[in-house]
Amino acid sequence: xxxxxxxxxxxxxxxxxxxxxHVFNERGTFSGSQSxxxxxxxxxxxxxxxxxxxxxxxSHGGSVSGHASTKGHVVGATVYFNGNLTVTGGTxxxxxxxxxxxxxxxxxxxxxxxxxxxxxxxxTV
Amino acid sequence: xxxxxxxxxxxxxxxxCLSGPTPARASDTVNMSVAFSPYRLGRSTTLKIRxxxxxxxxxxxxxxxxxxxxxxxxATLELIGSSLGLAVCTPAALLAGGWPGCSPNARLGLGxxxxxxxxxxxxxxxxxxxxxxxxxxxxxxxxxxxYTEATTPVAAQLIFPGLLLEGGGGQGLDAFVPPIPAAPGxxxxxxxxxxxxxxxxxxxxxxxxxxxxxRYHPRGISLPAKCPSNGxxxxxxxxxxxxxxxxxxxxxxxxxxxxx
Numbered sequence: 001x002x003x004x005x006x007x008x009x010x011x012x013x014x015x016x017x018x019x020x021x022h023v024f025n026e027r028g029t030f031s032g033s034q035s036x037x038x039x040x041x042x043x044x045x046x047x048x049x050x051x052x053x054x055x056x057x058x059s060h061g062g063s064v065s066g067h068a069s070t071k072g073h074v075v076g077a078t079v080y081f082n083g084n085l086t087v088t089g090g091t092x093x094x095x096x097x098x099x100x101x102x103x104x105x106x107x108x109x110x111x112x113x114x115x116x117x118x119x120x121x122x123x124t125v
Numbered sequence: 126x127x128x129x130x131x132x133x134x135x136x137x138x139x140x141x142c143l144s145g146p147t148p149a150r151a152s153d154t155v156n157m158s159v160a161f162s163p164y165r166l167g168r169s170t171t172l173k174i175r176x177x178x179x180x181x182x183x184x185x186x187x188x189x190x191x192x193x194x195x196x197x198x199x200a201t202l203e204l205i206g207s208s209l210g211l212a213v214c215t216p217a218a219l220l221a222g223g224w225p226g227c228s229p230n231a232r233l234g235l236g237x238x239x240x241x242x243x244x245x246x247x248x249x250x251x252x253x254x255x256x257x258x259x260x261x262x263x264x265x266x267x268x269x270x271x272y273t274e275a276t277t278p279v280a281a282q283l284i285f286p287g288l289l290l291e292g293g294g295g296q297g298l299d300a301f302v303p304p305i306p307a308a309p310g311x312x313x314x315x316x317x318x319x320x321x322x323x324x325x326x327x328x329x330x331x332x333x334x335x336x337x338x339x340r341y342h343p344r345g346i347s348l349p350a351k352c353p354s355n356g357x358x359x360x361x362x363x364x365x366x367x368x369x370x371x372x373x374x375x376x377x378x379x380x381x382x383x384x385x
Contacts, residue, residue, distance in 0.1 A: 021167060021206045021347040044349075046203050047265065047296065073265040074204055077211040110208050111332070 008064070008087070008102060008123045009033045010056070014040060016113035024108070026115045035059050040117065042108075045072045045081060052083075052104070054119075062092025064123070068104040079108040087123045099123030152181035153188045157373040159359045162326060164380055166352055169207060169345035171234070171324025176361070176373075178317050187241050187248055190313045193364040194300045199357045202296075204267065206347035209233050209323075210259030211330065219272050219284050224256040230330045230343075233257040236321035238273060240314045242307040248315070251275050255321060269298070304366065313366070352379035 014028030024042040029035070036059040043051045048071055055065040070083030085104035090097040102121030108114070156177045161170040174196075180186030204210075214227035224232075236255040241248035253275035260268030273283045283305070304313040324345035331338050357377040364370045 020208075020344065021169070022201075022203065022349050024206070044201075044203070045205055046200060048200070072205055073262070074210070074267050075262045076213040076259065079205050108205075110205075111211055 003096070003124050005122050005124050007033045008099065009120045010035075010038075010118075012038050012040070012056075012106075012115075012117040012119075014038065014115040014117065016115075020113045024113060024115070026113075028115075030056055034064075036063075040115070042070075042081075042115075045070060045079070047071055047073050050081070050083070052085075054085075058092075058094065060093075062090060062094040064090040064094045064097050066099075070104060072108070074110070077110050079110060081106055081108070085119055085121070090125075094125055097123050097125045152183075153365050153369065153371055154179045154181050155361070155363050155371045155373040157359065157361050157375045159357075159375045159377055161348065161357075161377055162322075162324075164348075164377075166348050166380065167350040168348060169325070170348050171322050171326035171345050172202070174236075174319075174321045174323070174359075176319045178315070187243075187315045188317065188365070189315075189369075190304055190366040191302050191316060191363055192304075192366050194298070194302060194361065195363075196298045196359065196361040198296045198298065198359060199353065200296060201349040201353065202346050202357070204346060206344075207324075208330075208344040209325070209328075209346070210267075211343070212259065213261055213268075214258040214270060215261060216270060216284050219258065219270060220282075223274065223282065224258065224272055227258055229328075231259045232328050232330075233259055233269065234321060234323035235327060236319065238319040239317045240275070241317055242314050243312045244307055250317075251277070255319070257321065257323060271300075 010030040010032035012028055012030040014026035017025040017027050022044050026040045028038055030038045036057045038056040040052055040054040050070045052068040052070055055063055057063045064087055066085060066087040068083050068085040070081045072079045072081035082105040085102040087097050087099035099121060102119055104119055106115060106117035158175045160173045162173055163170060178188040180188055210231060210233050212228035212230040214231040218226045234257040238253045238255055240251050240253060242251055253273045256272040258270040260270040262268050270284055307314045325342045328343060329340050330343045331340055356379050360374045362370055362372050
């Protein structure tokens with residue numbers, strides 16, 4: 001089967017699972033070029049560095065997973081973060097998904113620790 | 126009648142300052158201690174900072190005025206995981222109404238300072254209340270407003286806009302401190318000690334839940350789950366009016382390992 005490039009441009013709305021701290025486990029839904037449910041784990045996000053790993057489960061089956069380097073800054077009740085995302089694989093129809101330098105951005109509400117994210121770029125499947 | 130001062134000083138944050146009736150010497154000393162309360166790895170905490178200024182070899186000496194305070198904070202202590210400073214306070218609101226003029230959800234911490242006022246042959250001591258408020262951001266840096274209020278014998282209200290800076294291997298609290306004359310044309314006041322707590326201890330925030338206002342304690346600065354090998358090290362560089370600078374450090378040691 002020939003590899004092809006598809007748009008990966010999704011918006012996510014997530015809520016915190018567990019306690020906030022140096023690690024935020026977030027879970028929610030995403031929509032856009034694909035749709036489904038998503039889990040993101042933010043680790044040690046600071047003004048200068050941070051990491052996130054994610055797994056997005058398509059409503060049509062299969063999943064895409066990867067990681068991102070990110071950093072954030074605080075403005076009042078909101079954390080704004082951005083960085084670069086790498087898709088490293090998946091399952092089902094996305095089993096061979098890969099992609100680099102996708103844009104990763106979003107916000108975290110510091111009151112509820114709910115998050116909104118945007119992933120944008122192209123991946124090869 | 127007490128003199129009353131209300132001003133915004135065009136500077137960066139944290140500390141306020143000092144000076145004494147005696148000329149600045151190269152032997153000013155600074156002792157700093159830092160503690161966490163409570164101290165449990167992986168949990169939120171209140172950061173307690175204590176600074177004591179003095180003169181080497183002169184227990185009753187008055188230190189020279191401080192002109193800059195630069196404190197390096199371990200990068201692993203992160204504001205992002207806290208709910209401190211959910212509201213933003215402006216210098217104008219502080220000037221107009223003091224700390225009650227700002228949302229209680231903008232409070233980051235509180236403390237006190239002891240200052241010496243060179244108002245006569247011997248200095249007069251005075252205590253000032255300190256409120257740390259979340260200020261407007263400056264670029265991607267966190268703006269912090271330090272509001273100090275003293276009442277007697279000299280009434281003074283001062284605001285030090287400042288920044289929580291990020292860069293390199295950590296973060297820092299950087300403040301340039303202007304001279305504060307005890308009287309018009311007179312020598313500057315001296316800071317002899319300061320205690321500042323940054324975190325939820327003694328702070329109450331408010332939120333609306335179903336039309337009812339509910340009180341709660343905000344979440345503090347997050348401690349990492351693992352302690353750095355040499356503990357949490359804080360380093361402050363304090364510059365004085367005579368051009369000298371003193372570096373003070375304090376390390377919070379790792380907590381003893383729990384036995385299961």
